[in-house]
Amino acid sequence: MKKVIEINSLTKIYKNGRGIKDINLEICQGDIFGFLGPNGAGKTTAMKIMTGLVKPDSGDVKILGYSVLEQFEQAMERVGCIIENAESYTYLTAFENLKQFSRYYKNIDDKRIDEVLELTGILKYKDEKPRKFSLGMKQRLGIAAALLSKPEVIILDEPLNGLDVEGMISIRNIIKTLAETEKITFFISSHLIHDIELTCNRIGVLYDGKLLNVDTTENILKNYASLENYFVSEVERNGRI
Template sequence: METVIEIKNLSKVYKNGRGITDINLDIHKGDIFGFLGPNGAGKTTAMKIMTGLVKPDSGDVKILGHSILDDFEKAMGKVGCIIETAESYPYLTAFENLKQFSRFYKDVNDKRIEEVLELTGLLEYKNEKPRKFSLGMKQRLGISAAILSRPEVVILDEPLNGLDVEGMIDIRNIIKDLAEKEKTTFFISSHLIHDVELTCTHVGLLYNGKMLNVDTTKNILNNYVSLENYFISEVERNGRI
């Protein structure tokens, strides 16, 4: 299996003592990896490092063989992402927002923009401005921007935030479809255990800044009633609660 994301000995500790310590992960092509942990576990810190927004204290991340520290442009060249919140230009329409983003990529034309808007359920709102959008619609627009360039790797921080049940199902199906048909690799953080269980092929548990375990969702559910049971068991086994 081709390794797409390599995280080696990654650490970042803030003055308040929070952060991440010695994280090691290998994510393979076509995986939907779920980075699971409670709020404050360090998920966003790790993802900020992965996307060059924060410098680590030690360790490195390689994406498609390129170090984010030594070769950032190549590392991020085929990556789409949302970190923390899905940002947009509030006074441009949904279509105009994606048109603006398309300027950063080759081979993204108006047809591709409409295709992505249709995929995320926003095509009928393409001429509306996101300042009038609900949180869920803003999240859909952010995901549209993240997949616009047909990236090989998509990094999503809490992608189902603000979505109703129908929206969650739609986005889950988009993620699964892209992973299966285009072998897009997804790295998704969430504190929503049920959504990770339904979406991800692999799960890594992060607690108090440390990785407790990494396994396939299939293997976990062969041994536990649910991902929630697995999470509680791993946390208790590691003496965290």
């Protein structure tokens, strides 16, 4: 399988001692990879490095063969992302927000904007302003923005956090459909074990800044009653819970 994301010896330690330590990871085309760990484990730090928002102390990340540190523009050219929050201009409509975002890319026309609004299920709300949206609708608008440029890789930080059951199911179905039909590779972080189990086909457990293990969801569930049991086992085996 084609390697899409390569993380090599990635380390970033903050003054308070938190961060990430010597992370190595490979993600292949079409994977929905789940970065599972509690709040403060280092998930957002890793994703900020992956998207050029934070510089590591050491190590590197390659996306589609390009180093984020040395070839940032090429590395990010085919990447869509939401880090921490899906932000929007509250005084613009959903359509106008995407029109504004489209200026960062080449050859994004109104038809493409309607396509991503349809894909994320909010086309009928295109003329409404996000300040009226539920959290789930704001997340859908954020994912629509991430999809605008037809990316090959989408990086989502806690995309299901705060959503109701209907919103979670909707976002999960969007992610699975895009991975299957468009062969988009997803890198998703979450502390919500059940949702990672239902969404992702590969899972990495991050705990206290260390990547404890990586395995397929199918293999995990063959050997454990649930992803929660696997998570507890991995953390115990590596020293603490």
